[in-house]
Amino acid sequence: MTAYLIRNVSVVGGAPTDLLIRDGVVAETGAGLTAPGATVLDATGLVALPGLVDLHTHLREPGREDAETVESGSRAAALGGYTAVCAMANTSPVADTAGVVEQVWRLGREAGLVDVQPIGAVTVGLAGERLAELGAMADSAARVRIFSDDGHCVADPKLMRRALEYVKAFDGVIAQHAEEPRLTEGAQMHEGEVSTRLGLTGWPAVAEEAIIARDVLLAEHVGSRLHICHVSTAGSVEVLRHAKARGVKVTAEVTPHHLLLTDEKATTYDPVYKVNPPLRTAADVAALRAALADGVIDIVATDHAPHAVEDKECEWAYARPGMLGLETALSIALDVLGPQWDLIAERMSRAPARIAGLDTHGLDPAPGVPANLTLVDPAARRVIEPAELASRSRNTPYARMTLPGRIVATFLRGEPTVLDGKAVK
Numbered sequence: 001m002t003a004y005l006i007r008n009v010s011v012v013g014g015a016p017t018d019l020l021i022r023d024g025v026v027a028e029t030g031a032g033l034t035a036p037g038a039t040v041l042d043a044t045g046l047v048a049l050p051g052l053v054d055l056h057t058h059l060r061e062p063g064r065e066d067a068e069t070v071e072s073g074s075r076a077a078a079l080g081g082y083t084a085v086c087a088m089a090n091t092s093p094v095a096d097t098a099g100v101v102e103q104v105w106r107l108g109r110e111a112g113l114v115d116v117q118p119i120g121a122v123t124v125g126l127a128g129e130r131l132a133e134l135g136a137m138a139d140s141a142a143r144v145r146i147f148s149d150d151g152h153c154v155a156d157p158k159l160m161r162r163a164l165e166y167v168k169a170f171d172g173v174i175a176q177h178a179e180e181p182r183l184t185e186g187a188q189m190h191e192g193e194v195s196t197r198l199g200l201t202g203w204p205a206v207a208e209e210a211i212i213a214r215d216v217l218l219a220e221h222v223g224s225r226l227h228i229c230h231v232s233t234a235g236s237v238e239v240l241r242h243a244k245a246r247g248v249k250v251t252a253e254v255t256p257h258h259l260l261l262t263d264e265k266a267t268t269y270d271p272v273y274k275v276n277p278p279l280r281t282a283a284d285v286a287a288l289r290a291a292l293a294d295g296v297i298d299i300v301a302t303d304h305a306p307h308a309v310e311d312k313e314c315e316w317a318y319a320r321p322g323m324l325g326l327e328t329a330l331s332i333a334l335d336v337l338g339p340q341w342d343l344i345a346e347r348m349s350r351a352p353a354r355i356a357g358l359d360t361h362g363l364d365p366a367p368g369v370p371a372n373l374t375l376v377d378p379a380a381r382r383v384i385e386p387a388e389l390a391s392r393s394r395n396t397p398y399a400r401m402t403l404p405g406r407i408v409a410t411f412l413r414g415e416p417t418v419l420d421g422k423a424v425k
């Protein structure tokens, strides 16, 4: 194993120091380190963060390998500064058995670019009718702890209650895609002034807020852990604030796109802006940013949702919802939050690692800590070229935008997965 001596790096925004990485861990830190035989990286001006952890990634394998594979998604993740991703269960077949979650887990290990932690489905086939074999997935080699029907809402309150009760035994968590389906039939975009103007069927904020309100009450009743996927409205933030004040064990995520973009984008009719939940109003964006700063929203999660060209470059009504996220998330966070490195480390690495129970991730670089980390150049600016992305898909809403920050290197257990901004394998 090669040792790496990273010189003059700011650890989570602190004063420049050296980091020696050896045998998979951070061996030493301090000014003026020497290490004969180590590969030296001059990191002057760079910031070291604990490797980013994404709680919400769609890898599309098995089933839609044309849109993404575990390997291509892992490479996109590493290039985005991630060392671990949680892979959503809405694959084909659905990840609702020990067999499928073990397959995804093994493919992740073989790719070896990030740790891929499979998420298991809550219900068989995501159909919302019968609970999947949650215990078998938890006991499998993949050690599943997060369960989600993402893409669909667990709409039946009785099933949701039973799922929450079931995962309590092994400290699991149910990650809910909060969407009351009866309120979003035929929905194409956020219900509001813009949808009225465009004559498109709306997806009202209350469809999200009603499910979150119900589920925080259920989680409180049962005493289980609940996680809310892709929170998108100001009203949801108020429900979560209330629940957290009562001590409910609820955590919540916001996506980079909901922190930056609004429903005005729909006026272009470009389906790249079609996403679920939909882009909301500027007032929602402001409330989400404030909630991320004050902790009512715990984490940024990408909801990286690759789609093949034919599913995206068509009429708005026929396009699949979803956007790429892994390769641009840190840049959007930098744009939105500025260089608040401790906050970025907390919301994009430490807190998601805690929620997922990934105890070798989300740890600030310090002696003895597993060397899962990323080096960011905050001064760099880059133009997003869809054709240059490592993802197999091209549906980024940031095409040709100039964004701040660049991932220079990523280390997974002491081995570089990215060097000089390029994937090592």
Ligand SMILES: NC(=O)N[C@@H](CC(=O)O)C(=O)O
Pocket: 058, 090, 150, 151, 152, 177, 274, 275, 276, 277, 303, 305, 306, 320, 321, 322, 323
């Ligand atoms: N976010 C999306 O718009 N799409 C996701 C599903 C989901 O996250 O709900 C997908 O799988 O494509």
Ligand SMILES: [Zn+2]
Pocket: 150, 151, 152, 177, 229, 230, 276, 277
């Ligand atoms: Zn979802």
Ligand SMILES: [Zn+2]
Pocket: 056, 058, 088, 150, 151, 303, 305
């Ligand atoms: Zn999703």
